[in-house]
Amino acid sequence: MKQLNTKKLAFLAVMVALQIVFTRTLGIDLGSVQRISFSFIPVTLASAVVGPIPSGIASAVADILGFVTKPTGPYFPGFTFNAFLGAAIYGYFFYKKELTLKRIILANVVATLVVNVCLGTVWVHMLTGSPYGPLFAAKLPFQGLMLVIKIVVQALILKRLVDEAARMFQ
Incomplete structure (x- = not known):
C-alpha cells in the first residue's frame, strides 16, 4: 500500500464526515434493519481516489464514529466489517481504473x-x-431498489467527482 500523504488523509477525513452525515443525519431508517442513505457517494469516491484498503479503514472508522455519535441499536462489529468490505470492493473495482458503466x-x-x-x-x-x-x-x-439508485447516481456523477478529487492531489 502506497503511503498516504497529508492531503489524502484530510480527504479521507472529509469522506468519513460525509458518510456520518449522510447516514446518521440525512439517512431515513425503515425499521431496525433498512436505511435509505446516500452515504455510498463518499464511500465510492474515497474508494476510487485512495484505493481499497485506506477507504475500507475510513469506512470502518465512519461506522464506529457514527455509532458513537448517534446509535440506532446495539453495536455489532459485523456491520463495521461490512463497511470495510463494501468500500474495499468498490476500491477493487474503481481504484486506478476507467469508470465504465459495466464496471459500476x-x-x-x-x-x-x-x-x-x-x-x-x-x-x-x-x-x-x-x-x-x-x-x-x-x-x-x-x-434491488437501492442497487438501481446507486448505479444511476454513480454513473451520473462518480467520474466527475473522481476527476475533481484527482486534481487536488496533482
Missing part, C-alpha cells in the same frame, strides 16, 4: 449481494434470532 454495475452488484444481502442478513439474524430465510427475502426488494 458489476461493483454494485457484487457489493450489494455479498455485503448488504448475504452478510447483512447473517448479522441481523445473529442479532435478532429471526429466521434467515424471511430476513433474506425481505431484504431483496429494498436492496
